[in-house]
Amino acid sequence: MDPKLDPFTTLLDLKLGTFDPERAPVQVRTQADLRGFFQAEPPRPDQLVYRIMPVPVPTENSEIQCSTTILEPGTVGDEYNMTKGHFHTVRDRSEIYIGLAGEGRLVLATEDGRHRVEPMREGTVNYVPGGWAHRSVNVGTEPLVFFAAYVGDAGHDYDTIRRDGFPVLVGPGSDGPAVRDNPRYRG
Ligand code: S6P
Ligand code: ZN
Numbered sequence: 001m002d003p004k005l006d007p008f009t010t011l012l013d014l015k016l017g018t019f020d021p022e023r024a025p026v027q028v029r030t031q032a033d034l035r036g037f038f039q040a041e042p043p044r045p046d047q048l049v050y051r052i053m054p055v056p057v058p059t060e061n062s063e064i065q066c067s068t069t070i071l072e073p074g075t076v077g078d079e080y081n082m083t084k085g086h087f088h089t090v091r092d093r094s095e096i097y098i099g100l101a102g103e104g105r106l107v108l109a110t111e112d113g114r115h116r117v118e119p120m121r122e123g124t125v126n127y128v129p130g131g132w133a134h135r136s137v138n139v140g141t142e143p144l145v146f147f148a149a150y151v152g153d154a155g156h157d158y159d160t161i162r163r164d165g166f167p168v169l170v171g172p173g174s175d176g177p178a179v180r181d182n183p184r185y186r187g
Contacts, residue, residue, distance in 0.1 A: 005063075010055060015101050017068035017145035019053055027052040029084070031076060036162045037084045039169065039184065040077025048072055049081050061093075063152030071104070071136055071144040078171040085135025085166060087111075089155030092130035098147045099124035103140030105170050105177065108132040113186075115167040117179055120146060133161060137170040139177035 010019045029050045031042030050071040057063040074081045085107070088095070097106065097120065104120035110131055118126050120136060128134045128150075138144035164186045168179050 005057065012068065012147065015145070017053060017070045017100055017143075017147070019055065019068070022053065024054045024056045027054065034076070034082075034084060037082070037165075038076040038079055039182075040079070042076055047074075049074070050083060057152055059153050059155070061090075061151050061153040064149055065152050065154070066147065066149040068100070068145060068147050069136065071102070071138045073102075073138050073141050073143065075172065079169055080137050080139050080171055080177070082107075082137040082170070083135050084158050085133055085161045087133045087157040087160055088130070088150070089157045090151075090153055093151040093154035094130045095128040095134070095148060095150035095154070097124070097126040097128065097136075099126075100145040100147060102138060102142045102144035104144040104146075105137045105139055105179075107135045107137060107166050107168060107170060109166050113167060117168065117170070120144065133166070135161070135166060139170065 010023055012019055031047045032045035035042055052067050052069050054067040072081055099120045099122055101122055106118040106120050106126050109115040165182050165184055167185050169182050170179050
């Protein structure tokens with residue numbers, strides 16, 4: 001075959017999740033960007049929630065996209081800071097997360113309403129099979145940092161999550177992080 005790309009290398013800071021050199025502009029998500037994903041109305045719309053550092057390649061299933069996510073600690077209403085969460089637009093596309101720093105939970109859900117909550121911290125390898133929506137939640141006091149690699153043409157379906165939510169929510173409990181049913185799931 002005739003190769004489509006030239007090889008390249010970038011240096012990942014294993015604690016901070018930053019790349020040197022950066023391969024693409026950093027994507028910033030504030031509380032305002034998460035309006036409709038949190039249950040509560042965001043109290044500080046300009047407040048940073050997370051940043052995504054992409055290493056972009058063509059969006060084809062012959063390629064592997066990757067990025068890091070740096071998710072700040074904090075809460076909005078009764079929920080810990082979290083990513084929007086998404087299904088892949090091409091539903092069967094899978095993904096791998098590698099935890100680099102902080103403490104988190106990975107909430108996963110299927111279209112038929114099953115869910116799982118998996119741990120995230122330095123050294124965890126989370127496998128996200130096709131068909132499972134996924135959302136990361138920072139349950140600690142430091143940034144949650146992880147590396148993600150996924151099939152190039154996966155795409156991101158946020159609208160389904162904005163409409164339906166996840167079956168469970170993660171927030172502070174009397175004895176640490178608590179997972180509770182989402183009263184508005186598909187409500
Ligand atoms: C992409 C992968 C991650 C997320 C990132 C932000 O498939 O799952 O890179 O994009 O963690 O989450 P979200 O839900 O805003 O895309
Ligand atoms: Zn994904």
